[in-house]
Amino acid sequence: MRRTFLLTSLVLLALPSTGGMARAAVVRYEPKESDLKYVYGTMPPVATLQPGDVLETRTADCFGGVIQKPGDSLSSVKGDNPLTGPFAVAGAEPGDTLVVKILDLQVDGPRGVGALAPGFGALNPTNYTPMLNPPLPERIWFYDIDPVGKVSTFHAHDSAWSVKIPLTPFFGCIGVAPAGSEARSSVTPGEWGGNMDANEARAGNTVYFPVNVPGGLLFLGDGHAGQGDGEVAGTGIEVPLRARVQVDLIKKQAIRWPRFETDRMLMTVGAYRPLDDALRIAFAELVAWLHADYTISELDAYELLSKVASIHLAEMVDPNYVVIAGIDRRYLPPKR
Amino acid sequence: MRRTFLLTSLVLLALPSTGGMARAAVVRYEPKESDLKYVYGTMPPVATLQPGDVLETRTADCFGGVIQKPGDSLSSVKGDNPLTGPFAVAGAEPGDTLVVKILDLQVDGPRGVGALAPGFGALNPTNYTPMLNPPLPERIWFYDIDPVGKVSTFHAHDSAWSVKIPLTPFFGCIGVAPAGSEARSSVTPGEWGGNMDANEARAGNTVYFPVNVPGGLLFLGDGHAGQGDGEVAGTGIEVPLRARVQVDLIKKQAIRWPRFETDRMLMTVGAYRPLDDALRIAFAELVAWLHADYTISELDAYELLSKVASIHLAEMVDPNYVVIAGIDRRYLPPKR
Amino acid sequence: MRRTFLLTSLVLLALPSTGGMARAAVVRYEPKESDLKYVYGTMPPVATLQPGDVLETRTADCFGGVIQKPGDSLSSVKGDNPLTGPFAVAGAEPGDTLVVKILDLQVDGPRGVGALAPGFGALNPTNYTPMLNPPLPERIWFYDIDPVGKVSTFHAHDSAWSVKIPLTPFFGCIGVAPAGSEARSSVTPGEWGGNMDANEARAGNTVYFPVNVPGGLLFLGDGHAGQGDGEVAGTGIEVPLRARVQVDLIKKQAIRWPRFETDRMLMTVGAYRPLDDALRIAFAELVAWLHADYTISELDAYELLSKVASIHLAEMVDPNYVVIAGIDRRYLPPKR
Amino acid sequence: MRRTFLLTSLVLLALPSTGGMARAAVVRYEPKESDLKYVYGTMPPVATLQPGDVLETRTADCFGGVIQKPGDSLSSVKGDNPLTGPFAVAGAEPGDTLVVKILDLQVDGPRGVGALAPGFGALNPTNYTPMLNPPLPERIWFYDIDPVGKVSTFHAHDSAWSVKIPLTPFFGCIGVAPAGSEARSSVTPGEWGGNMDANEARAGNTVYFPVNVPGGLLFLGDGHAGQGDGEVAGTGIEVPLRARVQVDLIKKQAIRWPRFETDRMLMTVGAYRPLDDALRIAFAELVAWLHADYTISELDAYELLSKVASIHLAEMVDPNYVVIAGIDRRYLPPKR
Numbered sequence A, B, C, D: 001m002r003r004t005f006l007l008t009s010l011v012l013l014a015l016p017s018t019g020g021m022a023r024a025a026v027v028r029y030e031p032k033e034s035d036l037k038y039v040y041g042t043m044p045p046v047a048t049l050q051p052g053d054v055l056e057t058r059t060a061d062c063f064g065g066v067i068q069k070p071g072d073s074l075s076s077v078k079g080d081n082p083l084t085g086p087f088a089v090a091g092a093e094p095g096d097t098l099v100v101k102i103l104d105l106q107v108d109g110p111r112g113v114g115a116l117a118p119g120f121g122a123l124n125p126t127n128y129t130p131m132l133n134p135p136l137p138e139r140i141w142f143y144d145i146d147p148v149g150k151v152s153t154f155h156a157h158d159s160a161w162s163v164k165i166p167l168t169p170f171f172g173c174i175g176v177a178p179a180g181s182e183a184r185s186s187v188t189p190g191e192w193g194g195n196m197d198a199n200e201a202r203a204g205n206t207v208y209f210p211v212n213v214p215g216g217l218l219f220l221g222d223g224h225a226g227q228g229d230g231e232v233a234g235t236g237i238e239v240p241l242r243a244r245v246q247v248d249l250i251k252k253q254a255i256r257w258p259r260f261e262t263d264r265m266l267m268t269v270g271a272y273r274p275l276d277d278a279l280r281i282a283f284a285e286l287v288a289w290l291h292a293d294y295t296i297s298e299l300d301a302y303e304l305l306s307k308v309a310s311i312h313l314a315e316m317v318d319p320n321y322v323v324i325a326g327i328d329r330r331y332l333p334p335k336r
Helices: A275-293 A298-308 B275-293 B298-308 C275-293 C298-308 D275-293 D298-308
Strands: A026-029 A047-049 A054-059 A083-089 A097-107 A111-116 A139-146 A151-155 A162-166 A170-176 A206-210 A218-224 A241-250 A259-261 A265-272 A310-315 A321-328 B002-004 B026-029 B047-049 B054-059 B083-089 B097-107 B111-116 B139-146 B151-155 B162-166 B170-176 B206-210 B218-224 B241-250 B259-261 B265-272 B310-315 B321-328 C002-005 C025-029 C047-049 C054-059 C083-089 C097-107 C111-116 C139-146 C151-155 C162-166 C170-176 C206-210 C218-224 C241-250 C259-261 C265-272 C310-315 C321-328 D026-029 D047-049 D054-059 D083-089 D097-107 D111-116 D139-146 D151-155 D162-166 D170-176 D206-210 D218-224 D241-250 D259-261 D265-272 D310-315 D321-328
Touching (some): A026 A047, A083 A241, A097 A218, A151 B298, A162 B298, A265 A275, A275 B275, A298 B111, A298 B151, A310 B310, B054 B083, B097 B170, B097 B218, B170 B206, B265 B275, B298 B321, C054 C083, C097 C218, C151 D298, C162 D298, C170 C206, C218 C241, C265 C275, C275 C298, C275 C310, C275 C321, C298 D139, C298 D151, D054 D218, D170 D206, D218 D241, D275 D298, D275 D321
Parallel strands (some): A026 A054, B026 B054, B047 B083, C047 C083, D047 D083
Antiparallel strands (some): A054 A241, A083 A218, A097 A206, A111 A139, A139 A151, A151 A162, A206 A259, A259 A265, A265 A321, B054 B241, B097 B206, B170 B218, B259 B265, C054 C241, C097 C206, C170 C218, C206 C259, C259 C265, D054 D241, D083 D218, D097 D206, D097 D241, D111 D139, D151 D162, D259 D265, D265 D321
16 A cells, blocks of 8 residues: 655654655644534535644544433433544545544543443344343443543442453544445444444554545544443443544545554454354455455465454444454565 | 373362362373264263363364375365264263363374365355355465474465464364254354364363263364464364363353353353354353352443453354353452 | 326225325426436435325336346446435424325336346345355346236246246335435335335335435335345346325324335335344334234234234345235234 | 155155056054154154155144143243154165155144243344343243134233134144254254244145155154244244155255245245345255256346245244245246
């Protein structure tokens, strides 16, 4: 991949520089409640960034901030996963790839929320896996956020026990406008990224998206201070975030599904259901990536992944499920 | 079968004591080809072990050792996953739990084998996900095993590139006789364990199985010198193994599905398809385990797992798929 | 758009009366190619109908009419399933139910088309069930339409054999604007109806949809002159249609998923994947319908359906799959 | 297919005669409770039939007859789906096909039973789709059997309403010993047939099974006096049966999955989960059958089925789910 990334004062370990020198702007955007969006779709951007620009912004938690204290109810939530954005990237055209390097994420408040919501979860009936059994009760857990000790605290509801969980903040929602003039709910992941609930979307990592519309249109939201694999009960530790991300473009290189890069790994996303098909999508993309960018045949890549691949089953609770396939860089063949 | 009695000096931290200081035997069993089994089922044991006994034995590779050199063909394989055993454990009765602590596993030969077999794999049609497309070709890869450097070497088929992969030997097959008089193929995982292709079955870890028939009847086989998550092309690095395991019993405590314990983790197994249901099984078992053995309600356990659980998607290529749900011991509530 | 007012003489047995004898208009709408739509979404209507109005219109075939003769290629298709509409219904508000009685459907041309398109079909890899195997070839079949004999003719491609198939024209696509500001591709079925590929959408039957936006916004397209259950190779006998439908409203009664009524049956639609979940949705809706409108408890309805339900597996080839659950009217309890 | 069927006094409409004349025996077998089996497996036959012989026997209902009156509980059931047999067929060898023509089935008692059993059903959690919700209650419905009027009567539990359902008796369980030395539970369908819960197994129809072991070993049981598609709540109208079937062999012709033939249809069975894969299996078998026995290419068969196939979704409640793909004989190409 050739990257047109501009040199900035930021240290962009994962992004090779092109050698040129340019000044990157820092764009600050503070959303009002009325600015929040509930679909990934084509709409006027709230700001337009230049490739290389750094965006500093905030995101609301998945409940729009209405769950604050014991007694607050999910019935007061206006819309799930309110999104900050969209942010256009100047020059982005369909067929390009949008690059988002996550520079910094901080929990933006003193508490996180977990919730058991009837109709949401991997071990209870949902809108799309309905059953006739009595529902589980709605229940809410509050997590203390300790930004200094970098931990949150789980408090059991039915006993006095509590336990600390390290803070690992990430975007539950990060995505772009879908292709084909679709607009997709902020609770759904797919080719446009979206509600992937993948802790790969954390500081230090880079996310790649297909550009489907002029400007690409980046949406951010649904911060999690931590989350287990599968997000089985339906939520992570739901928090507002302060975020700093840097955007860039790879011109005239198209991808079909989001990708992640970390210092250590290359990763591809598959999102649909059942998990079987999400896995197939993620691995078909990873085989294709390895074959396209590295000197290895498709069948050799398939065999190699059978021996060394990693799988992160990010969530099985949103309308579509997310599987992330990865390979450690130490197993990569030479670049083409 | 030679049986020699020795006092073991093993510290069996994870094993419930069998009632004070006792003499544990080391049982050595060397299978002949005609001794190998191809189903998990109820049949006369090749040996009977006392609780606490250490078994030293060997397992053939998944091809029965017939793939040795370029040109050898999968058509010469007599049966997949030949199994060593079964080993009865004296006193095991339905309703008990069989404990298998894996003490040592060594690759038992100079090479491992990977194979692309038409009808096997996550990204090609199979007997149970058939399609009309032309098949992928049969192809075999050989891996050099370096027991000193503790690595194997992958050699690309379509280029000159090679790469080293750390040795992490484990049993692809470890299981017991199923319940209800069933006999199940050595390629299938389920409540009886079986072909779980889970690298959790490695030295240092403990596996728990339901005892479904008198003696429990332990089967071992299908060694892997390494394997990626999902085992996507259908094989790991297939090797024969030399194995040392210690068996024990937990009387009058029944489990429904296999469990693993490591120094760091508690883990439960779900095996069926689609992966969605394998995941549900594994987590329903983990919630039940936490609630039964630790002071936490089911709903608190569900919420906690949504924040801290780990998922290992072991394989999506055998007739049933395997998902392993885990929790780090540092998140465990007090024991009941 | 010409609008001519006529007194209809139609007997609308299945339609709730709109309040006494009223004058129903016949609205004729002839779409130009530039009027066709490719998403179900919220957009200005091409016409607004009064409840009770009869709409006469045409729909293009799923290829936009570009496949006309041997040698034509799917690569020339501009967009799949071009849709006629949307048609607003005056007074429709979220929470209402839109009623569409299909009065007449005629194949609007001398030929139908079937196609094997790489990436589409139940027995070959697709975008959402990808595999590494070589694709099946693109192939197109032409069907002669005999409107007098009411048959089409299949001609084998690889031999001289042909066979006649009765004409059973229906809308592959019939749906409304989705909820939550989503816009969904014309190839996808869901709560909004859409590309259900269900032959229940034929003359004589009535379809019910949730009204999600003011006006409801009805879209029509993708005519099939016939289709097998499952639509397994990815297409029916694809044809343009001349259509006559009558719209009506049920005010302040909400449904979650589309429903069909025929002289003989009540039916509910479930659309997602895997089929397991589509089936669960359809039956959860049917149990709820029976319990809400007839004097039967949910558990009695569940038991009764286990003994007498019908299932129509409409298609397993679109991004979401469609299962239709039905009950014969002779098994209905008394109305509430 | 060449059939070695022997001429008997029976009228075997669907089975072409070979022209020879031979006497077929009628074998009567009355099982005692201790003779009933709970797995499909390799075991000594209760009787050996000659090809062409007619077997007259009885089968117990799926509860072993212990549910007789209000207050009886599922906890008293000793084993689900007790099976009559196995019956060996002389001369049957692996690689042959076993033919079973169902001549007559009569309900063998005055009542049928339906049950809601926690852990069984498509709309409630099961052992393999577990959830944390409270279970549905156990509940039993009794159906009056009227053999003269050929109807059964459903009585609502929660109201006074009742409705008549036509009697359509069939074997819920009909199968053979599995391949590979497996033994499979009487509640599970698969390549061996088994608990297919398919009303295609009714009088007048012919079933074909792969012969996996010498003698084939036919098992029968689990009579249903009627059942809806999908058997969604987990049971049909469960009854004992008096049965008359005729067996035959097709030598040296192997099939992989069961098939049905009726006067009007050819049908193939797929059994696994999710339903997506059961459907793929059934259609892959049907395409293969059409191509092997009729003058049509695989791709032409695929296209034709997309236009005229029928799908019967037999059940989604047993451990494996059953989809039956069919084609009307009027669409068959000339025989090879």
